[in-house]
Amino acid sequence: MKQIQVLEGKVVAPEGMKVGIVASRFNEIIVSKLLGGAVDGLVRHGVEEENITAAWVPGAFEIPVVAAKMARSGKYDAVICVGAVIRGDTTHYDYVCNEVSKGVAQVGLSAGIPVLFGVITTENIEQAVARAGSKAGNKGYDCALSAIEMVNLLGQM
Numbered sequence: 001m002k003q004i005q006v007l008e009g010k011v012v013a014p015e016g017m018k019v020g021i022v023a024s025r026f027n028e029i030i031v032s033k034l035l036g037g038a039v040d041g042l043v044r045h046g047v048e049e050e051n052i053t054a055a056w057v058p059g060a061f062e063i064p065v066v067a068a069k070m071a072r073s074g075k076y077d078a079v080i081c082v083g084a085v086i087r088g089d090t091t092h093y094d095y096v097c098n099e100v101s102k103g104v105a106q107v108g109l110s111a112g113i114p115v116l117f118g119v120i121t122t123e124n125i126e127q128a129v130a131r132a133g134s135k136a137g138n139k140g141y142d143c144a145l146s147a148i149e150m151v152n153l154l155g156q157m
């Protein structure tokens, strides 16, 4: 039987890979850990520190517009979005989460480059802490590795 062709991106950064990161300052104690995890993951897998640019925005709701600016600039091979949306007493959480996730996904589709969703959306601070470098890992680190894999995969297509 003939072999099928399988495409898969390696998690080793291509030479000169440039990455933009958009980080939201709301819940900064959490998001700074996500940002650090993303940078750590990128550097450990071959991205040069000077090829990483981070931009801070006030809250997660402002992430998509800056992610779009980065993605459309032609300066970056991938964009990583990190933030922490933690449910409060009103339905505001739902609106923020919905718009950020839809907005980030749309940025990637329209720009045609990997735009990673590293915005954690949790019911409480404990869940956020667990996903920002403790028992549930670091979502920023995870996004870094996925960004490298996606750049390599798209580069084969």
Ligand SMILES: Nc1c(NC[C@H](O)[C@H](O)[C@H](O)CO)[nH]c(=O)[nH]c1=O
Pocket: 024, 025, 026, 027, 058, 059, 060, 061, 062, 083, 084, 085, 086, 087, 088, 096
């Ligand atoms: N409650 C959280 C917010 N709220 C702020 C919004 O993201 C936005 O900045 C504001 O509505 C002005 O447009 N943002 C988070 O990132 N995390 C939250 O838990």
Ligand SMILES: CC(=O)[C@@H](O)COP(=O)(O)O
Pocket: 085, 086, 087, 088, 089, 090, 091, 092, 093, 094, 096
């Ligand atoms: C996710 C939010 O916007 C939320 O933290 C805001 O809190 P509240 O719903 O109590 O106003």
